[in-house]
Amino acid sequence: MKQFKSLSLTLIALLTLTFTFNACKDQVNIPPNPNEEELITTLELTFTNENNSSDVRIFKFADADGDGGNAPTITDSIVLAANTSYSLAVRFLDESKSPVEDITAEIVAEAIDHLICYTTPGDLMITILDKDANNLNLGLAATVKTQAVENTSLTIRLMHQPNQKNGNCDIGETDVEVTFITTIE
Amino acid sequence: MRKIFAVLMLCSFSQFALSQIKLSGVVLDSATQKPLTNAFMTLGAYKVIADANGNFSIPQLTVGSYTLTITHIGCDPLAMPLFLVNDTFITLFLPHHLHAFEEIITYAHNSREPDARLIQTLSSKKLEQLAAVSLSDALINTNGVSFLRTGSTIAKPIINGMHSNRISVLNDESKQEGQQWGSEHAPEIDPLSAGSIEIIKGASTLRYGGDAMGGVIRILPPSFRDTSYTEIALLAKGETNPKGGLVGLKLEHYNGKSRLGQRAVFNVKRNGDAQAATYNLSNTSFEQLSGSYYGLLKKGNSDFSFTSSAFLQRLGILAASHIGNLTDLNRALSSDTPLINLPFTYNILAPSQRIQHYTGRIKWENKSDKLGLVSSTYTIQNNHRQEFDNHNGDLNAALDLNLWTQQLHLSVDNHSEEIRWQYGAMGEWQQNTFKGRYFIPNYLRYKAGLFAIATLERDAYLVEAGLRYDVQHTTSYHYEKDILNTNQFEFNGLSANVSGWRRIHQDVRIHLSAATRFRSPDINELFSNGLHHGSASLEFGDLQLKQERAYSLNAALNYNHNKLRFQVEPYLHYFNNYIYLKPTGETQLSIRGAFPVFNYVQTDASYAGTDITIKYQLATHWTTELDGSLLLVKDQRNQTFIYGIPAQRTTGKLKYTFDGLSLKNAYWNVSYSYTAKQNRIETNEDFTDSPAAYTLLNTELGGQYQDTRLHVSIGVNNILNTSYRDYMNRYRYYADDLGISIFLILNYTF
Numbered sequence: 001m002k003q004f005k006s007l008s009l010t011l012i013a014l015l016t017l018t019f020t021f022n023a024c025k026d027q028v029n030i031p032p033n034p035n036e037e038e039l040i041t042t043l044e045l046t047f048t049n050e051n052n053s054s055d056v057r058i059f060k061f062a063d064a065d066g067d068g069g070n071a072p073t074i075t076d077s078i079v080l081a082a083n084t085s086y087s088l089a090v091r092f093l094d095e096s097k098s099p100v101e102d103i104t105a106e107i108v109a110e111a112i113d114h115l116i117c118y119t120t121p122g123d124l125m126i127t128i129l130d131k132d133a134n135n136l137n138l139g140l141a142a143t144v145k146t147q148a149v150e151n152t153s154l155t156i157r158l159m160h161q162p163n164q165k166n167g168n169c170d171i172g173e174t175d176v177e178v179t180f181i182t183t184i185e
Numbered sequence: 186m187r188k189i190f191a192v193l194m195l196c197s198f199s200q201f202a203l204s205q206i207k208l209s210g211v212v213l214d215s216a217t218q219k220p221l222t223n224a225f226m227t228l229g230a231y232k233v234i235a236d237a238n239g240n241f242s243i244p245q246l247t248v249g250s251y252t253l254t255i256t257h258i259g260c261d262p263l264a265m266p267l268f269l270v271n272d273t274f275i276t277l278f279l280p281h282h283l284h285a286f287e288e289i290i291t292y293a294h295n296s297r298e299p300d301a302r303l304i305q306t307l308s309s310k311k312l313e314q315l316a317a318v319s320l321s322d323a324l325i326n327t328n329g330v331s332f333l334r335t336g337s338t339i340a341k342p343i344i345n346g347m348h349s350n351r352i353s354v355l356n357d358e359s360k361q362e363g364q365q366w367g368s369e370h371a372p373e374i375d376p377l378s379a380g381s382i383e384i385i386k387g388a389s390t391l392r393y394g395g396d397a398m399g400g401v402i403r404i405l406p407p408s409f410r411d412t413s414y415t416e417i418a419l420l421a422k423g424e425t426n427p428k429g430g431l432v433g434l435k436l437e438h439y440n441g442k443s444r445l446g447q448r449a450v451f452n453v454k455r456n457g458d459a460q461a462a463t464y465n466l467s468n469t470s471f472e473q474l475s476g477s478y479y480g481l482l483k484k485g486n487s488d489f490s491f492t493s494s495a496f497l498q499r500l501g502i503l504a505a506s507h508i509g510n511l512t513d514l515n516r517a518l519s520s521d522t523p524l525i526n527l528p529f530t531y532n533i534l535a536p537s538q539r540i541q542h543y544t545g546r547i548k549w550e551n552k553s554d555k556l557g558l559v560s561s562t563y564t565i566q567n568n569h570r571q572e573f574d575n576h577n578g579d580l581n582a583a584l585d586l587n588l589w590t591q592q593l594h595l596s597v598d599n600h601s602e603e604i605r606w607q608y609g610a611m612g613e614w615q616q617n618t619f620k621g622r623y624f625i626p627n628y629l630r631y632k633a634g635l636f637a638i639a640t641l642e643r644d645a646y647l648v649e650a651g652l653r654y655d656v657q658h659t660t661s662y663h664y665e666k667d668i669l670n671t672n673q674f675e676f677n678g679l680s681a682n683v684s685g686w687r688r689i690h691q692d693v694r695i696h697l698s699a700a701t702r703f704r705s706p707d708i709n710e711l712f713s714n715g716l717h718h719g720s721a722s723l724e725f726g727d728l729q730l731k732q733e734r735a736y737s738l739n740a741a742l743n744y745n746h747n748k749l750r751f752q753v754e755p756y757l758h759y760f761n762n763y764i765y766l767k768p769t770g771e772t773q774l775s776i777r778g779a780f781p782v783f784n785y786v787q788t789d790a791s792y793a794g795t796d797i798t799i800k801y802q803l804a805t806h807w808t809t810e811l812d813g814s815l816l817l818v819k820d821q822r823n824q825t826f827i828y829g830i831p832a833q834r835t836t837g838k839l840k841y842t843f844d845g846l847s848l849k850n851a852y853w854n855v856s857y858s859y860t861a862k863q864n865r866i867e868t869n870e871d872f873t874d875s876p877a878a879y880t881l882l883n884t885e886l887g888g889q890y891q892d893t894r895l896h897v898s899i900g901v902n903n904i905l906n907t908s909y910r911d912y913m914n915r916y917r918y919y920a921d922d923l924g925i926s927i928f929l930i931l932n933y934t935f
Binding site for chain 2 (some may be wrong): 032
């Protein structure tokens, strides 16, 4: 009997301990809302004709829920005039927030860790204009010169290269990678 | 200082219950069955030496429990609890062949209670000599145990081909609760705090939960010798790859008068970047700090114990392995060397992991004639895992999971007459909360279980039957597009097992076990939804998953005669609704680029394999050992191979024992391990071909320095500095495994 008594006493003590403990815990039923997290949802390209400032062409790629999850919602094709020089401005946005958040400023602030890379199998000639504090290319501003009429593509990558950036594209981690179907007409 | 192994045969002479009783016995060499002279025995205040015929006797004892300590030249002291009620004669078998065989391997009779499990034990002395601050260090030489690795610092044990959710790591009775579903989440255990470690293969136990189909690794608390003593042990290890080392301190004290035993253990380990054969593995540094306190008070027939432990770890993740998308992965795969190659450093940069694990436990045990051994244990654990990536740097964890677990175990172990009964109940409360990025939801989970095991022992055989019921209820909370989703899950089921041992010949014993058990889908299998950063894959869970059920057959054949030991352990597991992550072969486009898609699916699967060990004494000072592990795993519904199964492996060792070079009980060994190429894969399912087969050569020299209590060992791993990649190491996509390493371990007991 004595044994059972001490056993039940132990049990009661343990259960009391359990409940007191639970009283001061994190709220399990209020998880963080991931929508408050920062996302890159949209890549926006603004081409301005260097000889005609009223010729402004905006193309977008938007993936409302960021990486993973659902398929992209906007996948524009780039259409540019042949034998023309355009100045290009690139913006990265978080459109899941209201108002829309512009993440470009953060990339500028961390310019020494970032590089925007352009690749095309066609004849586009792309020259990056902006530099970081170490005088290496950044890539948010560029000149794009089109040549003859062609059907091609343009791939734009935002590379994150903390402590490694040397101007080369093939290092670091890809934060954004979008390939636009491109028509030069 | 090789381990000894004792088979006990207790033959009581049932005489009149005298007030003074006598313990007598004989010490025999287990291999030759010949008497061993000069074995030194301590029992309480009595000290005796076995005579020329191996006989000893201790008269004038009273009824009670004792610890018999046996020491013999070339053997570790062996402590053995005894409960004496009347005159007792013991036959002790010591495998004396001058530490011919290295490990302490006891089968079944570990607690001297009838037991049908397939079990191996590692003593704390062995763990100290291995300087084991991680489970992988501790189990490295255990045949049938391999590892799922993420570099050299994260390793998860694999038994019977299974890991993670299908293996349980137990602290005494209570399951270690970390985020064990993750392949890069290693168990938060410091084996140097353990009294011993038990490896229970296969499905031969139901006592510790129904879901450990592959096996159980059980960390046991230390036991104290019966007389008052204070012991201080220092441990130091230095190694060249990864460059670094560890320092450990152990304090142990037992007061025979108040019957209070206390032990405190404290270990620090730090190392810098590991080195592959030809380059630095950037950002693979590691830091670990662990400490534990164990107190045991014996009062009357009761034992009260208290355990608390803290485990802190910070480790770097190979810089080149953290990739953004499929383009990055292909870039990494097409390069022979890691794409990020920085000079050696001790610093840990992002990506990295920071893990904290705290455990507190109180246990009460009472022995009585009527009920047997009644024990109740309460355990509380907190596991805090933070993973940092390149984006948020060291400030905000990208993954931050906080897991609280409370467990209550009650059990009765009653060995009366012929049958040993074990029955009990467990209850568990668990809460997971996260911060930052969503990977698994917040959840609250309740578990309960009931078990009963009956064991019958006769001279030539032992049979055990067990039944267990488990139920769990989970409520999960997570947001999906600003809507709070609450899901409820309930799983329950029965597990059953029949197993036994039979001695079919003086030298041959066989074990057979048949079991069925089930495992409920874990939280990641239900809820994964999206990008697994770092591995560049999209993983999708399935809320409709059912529980998986395994039907298991485990067997063992032990042959032990004179100079030869042979042991073969075949197994077969058949799963219904086996849950695994299956590559779909498709890619999905997102703003970050394209990603391959993996889904958690269910199928029927089979695991068939065997572990084999052969030990042979070539000559007086020379022994050899050959181990092999074979495994074939198939998806039976689709007739395909399953991704991520260990390749065939064999290891061999040649060992020389001697006294010399200022060393006593010294040994020198050379070993090799051969790992085959994993060819049992589906074409185009993996990102790249399986790594080629490889062979590694290691050597080690060790012993006790002169007559001191200093144990020294020095060794070289991967002597030939072979460049290799292992199929079960996730870094194989990005970099080679470790190159040559030289280590020195010093172990001093005051």
